[in-house]
Structures are given as structure tokens and as C-alpha cells.
Amino acid sequence: VVDKMGVDQAAFVSLGGVAPLAKHPVQDAICRGRVGSVTSANRRTLPPAKLLRPSSRAGECSMKAAASGDDDKVVVKEYFNNTGFERWNRIYSEDGSVNSVQLDIRTGHNQTVEKILEWVDEDQTAAMSQTFCDAGCGVGSLSIPLTERGAIVTASDISDAMVKEARERANAVLGEKAGNVTFTSSDLEEIAGSYDTVCCIDVMIHYPDEKMKEMLAHLSSVAKSRMIVTFAPYTLLLGALKSFGSLFPGPSKATRAYLHREDVVVACLQELDWTVKRTDFIQSKFYFSKIIEVTR
Numbered sequence: 001v002v003d004k005m006g007v008d009q010a011a012f013v014s015l016g017g018v019a020p021l022a023k024h025p026v027q028d029a030i031c032r033g034r035v036g037s038v039t040s041a042n043r044r045t046l047p048p049a050k051l052l053r054p055s056s057r058a059g060e061c062s063m064k065a066a067a068s069g070d071d072d073k074v075v076v077k078e079y080f081n082n083t084g085f086e087r088w089n090r091i092y093s094e095d096g097s098v099n100s101v102q103l104d105i106r107t108g109h110n111q112t113v114e115k116i117l118e119w120v121d122e123d124q125t126a127a128m129s130q131t132f133c134d135a136g137c138g139v140g141s142l143s144i145p146l147t148e149r150g151a152i153v154t155a156s157d158i159s160d161a162m163v164k165e166a167r168e169r170a171n172a173v174l175g176e177k178a179g180n181v182t183f184t185s186s187d188l189e190e191i192a193g194s195y196d197t198v199c200c201i202d203v204m205i206h207y208p209d210e211k212m213k214e215m216l217a218h219l220s221s222v223a224k225s226r227m228i229v230t231f232a233p234y235t236l237l238l239g240a241l242k243s244f245g246s247l248f249p250g251p252s253k254a255t256r257a258y259l260h261r262e263d264v265v266v267a268c269l270q271e272l273d274w275t276v277k278r279t280d281f282i283q284s285k286f287y288f289s290k291i292i293e294v295t296r
């Protein structure tokens with residue numbers, strides 16, 4: 001079915017997660033290799049599934065991941081500088097050469113960006129030329145409209161290819177305002193400076209709970225008054241669907257995907273002296289994203 005749909009294994013975002021690389025019931029298998037039928041003969045040869053379960057204790061980000069967060073960073077950087085860039089650049093554009101699943105992902109991602117911009121428009125922080133940090137900016141889907149609204153934006157991504165594309169898009173549409181946004185290639189935990197608002201959209205999906213907490217702590221250290229983050233929410237159903245995918249063998253061809261419990265994420269932010277102001281949930285057929293805005 002997947003091959004007939006022509007859906008790239010890394011372009012699945014579905015019941016198990018959020019763009020850019022959340023898990024479909026069979027996506028984990030697709031990311032590890034082509035999905036074949038699971039017969040009674042080959043089922044016995046499948047390796048034990050490595051289930052990624054978040055901690056049940058609020059305030060603790062202690063998921064035991066299949067690999068360290070640093071390993072995940074290496075995988076993410078390599079992927080989004082190569083085949084991942086080509087795939088997601090098409091999704092995060094108006095390119096018509098996408099299939100129905102990729103189009104649905106694009107729609108969900110755009111709705112997340114639109115919701116965040118709606119919040120920013122309500123308090124007029126961009127119009128007042130406040131400073132924004134867009135950590136994990138991708139191709140500039142959020143950075144560019146923030147700059148259009150008057151914000152002073154510092155944007156970074158672990159992928160050189162993504163940053164190059166974002167810079168080209170900004171120069172093409174922003175005109176004189178292009179000077180108000182800076183794009184750099186950087187590890188999220190290397191971001192320096194101080195910003196009125198720090199945004200981190202569709203990044204935590206790539207990292208386990210303990211790494212997520214480290215990232216939130218660093219972002220908190222450079223945020224003055226507000227943070228807006230998104231993550232793939234964990235539920236029993238979505239966790240079970242993701243675990244099902246790990247039953248299929250084959251080498252990984254994309255990044256890992258991690259679901260996070262909302263109470264764990266909120267507890268991490270509260271430990272960093274943030275207060276939840278509002279939340280929202282974006283859902284389409286193949287894209288699920290929890291948005292949290294915190295202030296102090």
C-alpha cells in the first residue's frame with residue numbers, strides 16, 4: 001500500500017506524532033526499511049521491539065532512549081542536510097509535486113504556524129519590534145512571517161541546507177526587512193543571546209525526554225518573557241501505534257521519533273519557572289502537534 005501511494009518513508013506524519021518526522025502505525029517500519037508482509041514464518045525471526053516509553057513521574061524527563069541525545073543530533077543533522085532536506089523542502093513549500101499524505105502534513109504544519117502567529121498578533125509583540133529566537137527554524141516557515149510583522153528575528157537550524165534555503169526565501173519575500181532576520185547553522189544548545197520570545201517548533205520529536213529537558217533548559221536561559229514550543233503528544237493509543245512499527249526489521253533510513261507526555265513537558269517548564277499561558281492542539285490525518293505557550 002505504501003509503495004503504491006508513493007509516500008516517502010520520511011514523509012509520514014500520522015497517528016503517532018507530529019511533523020516533521022512523527023510515526024504512522026507503520027511509519028517506524030518504513031523508516032527502517034521497506035514494509036513487507038509479516039507472516040507467521042518471518043514473525044518468529046523479528047528482533048525484540050525497543051519500545052520508547054516516557055516516564056510516568058511528573059517533573060522527570062527520564063525516557064530511556066535507544067541511543068543518546070548526541071547520537072540523535074548526528075542523525076538529524078546528516079538526514080536534514082541530505083535526503084531529508086529534499087523531502088521536507090518540498091513539503092514546506094507551495095510545490096505541487098507532493099502526494100496526498102505530504103499535502104496533509106503541509107496543511108497541519110501550516111496550521112501550527114498560523115496558530116502561533118495568531119497568538120503573536122494578539123499581543124502585538126512582533127509589531128512592537130520585539131526580539132524572537134526561532135530555534136530549529138527549518139526553511140523559515142515561522143521566521144519569515146514574524147519578520148514581516150516587524151519582529152527582529154534570530155533563526156538557527158542544525159542543518160546547513162535548511163538555513164541556506166531559509167535565507168534565500170527570506171531575501172526573496174522580505175525586501176528591506178530581510179535585514180531584520182539572521183539565519184545561522186547552529187546546534188540548539190549553542191544558541192546565545194537574550195530574546196523576548198523563544199520559539200521551538202517541530203524539533204522535540206527528534207529527541208528523547210532527557211534530551212528534551214536539556215534543550216528546554218538552554219532555551220529557557222536565553223528567553224526573557226515567553227517560550228512557545230511544540231511536541232508530539234504521547235497517549236496510550238499513539239504510543240501503541242508507534243511501538244507496533246518497531247516490530248519491523250531493517251536499517252533506519254530516517255531519524256527516530258519520540259512522543260512526549262504533556263504532563264512531563266509542562267512539569268519540565270514549571271521547574272524552569274515558567275507558567276503555562278495557553279495551549280492548543282493541531283490535528284490532521286497525518287499530523288498531530290501540541291503547542292504550549294509559557295510566560296514569566
